[in-house]
Amino acid sequence: MLRHGQTEWNASDRMQGQIDTELSELGRRQAKDAARELVTRDAIALISSDLRRAYDTATALAEHTGLEVKRDSRLRETDLGEWQGLTHVEVDAKYPGARQTWRFDPTFTPPGGENKLQVGARGVPVVRGLFAERADWPGRTIILVAHGGLIAALTAALLELPHRNWPVLGGLANTSWVQLSSHGPSIEQPGWRLDVWNAAAKVAPDVL
Numbered sequence: 605m606l607r608h609g610q611t612e613w614n615a616s617d618r619m620q621g622q623i624d625t626e627l628s629e630l631g632r633r634q635a636k637d638a639a640r641e642l643v644t645r646d647a648i649a650l651i652s653s654d655l656r657r658a659y660d661t662a663t664a665l666a667e668h669t670g671l672e673v674k675r676d677s678r679l680r681e682t683d684l685g686e687w688q689g690l691t692h693v694e695v696d697a698k699y700p701g702a703r704q705t706w707r708f709d710p711t712f713t714p715p716g717g718e719n720k721l722q723v724g725a726r727g728v729p730v731v732r733g734l735f736a737e738r739a740d741w742p743g744r745t746i747i748l749v750a751h752g753g754l755i756a757a758l759t760a761a762l763l764e765l766p767h768r769n770w771p772v773l774g775g776l777a778n779t780s781w782v783q784l785s786s787h788g789p790s791i792e793q794p795g796w797r798l799d800v801w802n803a804a805a806k807v808a809p810d811v812l
Contacts, residue, residue, distance in 0.1 A: 605748045605755045606642065608653075608661040609634040610778040617692045621684030621717065624655050631657070634779040635664035641804055642781070643668040645745045649738065651730070652749040653679035661779065662749035673749075678726045681751035685716025710757070710770040720770060723754055724761030731762060736791050752776040759784065762796045776802050 609631030613620045627635065638661070647669050652662035654675040662673045687695050687703075695703050699715070706712045710720035727750075734746055750758075752775055759782055760770040776782070783800035 605750060605758065605784075606638060606661065606665070606781040607752050607755060607776045607778060608655075608657040608749065609638075611657050614778060619684050619687050619690055619692070619695060620657075621682055621688035622655065622680050623688050624657075626656050627660050631778060632660070632664070635661040638779040638781070638804075639665045639668040642747065645747075646743075647671060647745045647747050648740055649734070649746045650674065650749070651676050651679065651734070651746070653677070653681070653751060653754070655680055655751070658749045658751060662747075665747060665749065676730055678730050679748060679750040679754055682714075682720070682723045682753040682757070683717045685714045685718075687714045687717065708771045710760070710767050720753070720757045720760075721767065724757035727754055727758035728761050731758070735786070735794055742786075755782055759798065759801075763798060773801065780804060 609627045611620065611625045611631055612628050613625050615628065642665060648671075650662055650666055650669060650671040651674045652659045654677045658679070659673065659675060666673050687699075690698070692703065702714070706714060713719040730748070735741065738746065755776060756773045757770070760773055762784060765772070780802045781800065781804070782798070783803065784796050785799050787795040787797055789795065
């Protein structure tokens with residue numbers, strides 16, 4: 605699972621949620637760099653959030669893999685409701701303490717938005733469907749291109765972490781990736797294991 609490249613909103617600590625922002629010039633370079641790193645991973649499918657910042661990142665991978673990018677709206681970022689479009693400072697001023705609570709409590713819902721448990725729940729069927737449908741998946745790689753919040757929530761949900769432990773999965777830098785592998789014994793019990801978290805990424809301001 606690959607997080608999209610940087611956007612101008614990332615650079616200015618503005619909360620995007622499901623607002624459809626575009627990659628910055630740096631973000632486009634990051635996407636190309638990530639493509640060169642991931643192209644050797646024997647990918648057989650490339651699925652992206654339908655938001656532009658993720659889709660354009662996936663397109664950079666497609667140019668190296670020759671795969672078609674398939675969009676899936678279930679991989680969108682967290683709906684942040686009334687927080688969308690505000691900077692971190694603005695959210696903290698308007699909703700004192702709420703953003704800190706949101707970071708550490710996956711059941712907390714931003715006003716008008718969705719909580720992390722809901723985000724994980726809408727992402728899990730994407731993976732389960734692929735796992736059931738792709739007979740060629742064992743031993744090979746499927747790449748999902750999405751967003752930091754979605755990737756963290758989906759990872760925690762697939763690993764069936766207790767809710768209190770979800771915050772152990774920290775933020776992801778732009779175009780860093782997470783790798784999970786299945787160890788069975790079956791489709792019903794895929795036995796997901798976390799192999800890599802925040803790979804090949806430097807700590808960036810938007811994840812501190």
